[in-house]
Amino acid sequence: MIRQTVFPFKLQRSDETLTAHGGLALLAEYNHSLGLRTLADRHLPSPREK
Numbered sequence: 001m002i003r004q005t006v007f008p009f010k011l012q013r014s015d016e017t018l019t020a021h022g023g024l025a026l027l028a029e030y031n032h033s034l035g036l037r038t039l040a041d042r043h044l045p046s047p048r049e050k
Helices: 024-034 036-043
Strands: none
C-alpha cells in the first residue's frame, strides 16, 4: 500500500479508459514526498509582478 500524503486516493487496476493526465496525481505525491516545493521556495527567485 502506498502511504497517502496529499490526495485521498487508492490505486487499483481498471479496464476503464484513462486520460493522458491520469499520472499527474502520482507525480504530485512524489514531488510532495521529496519536499520539492520547499526547496523551490528556498532556492528559486519569487515570480515578479508585471
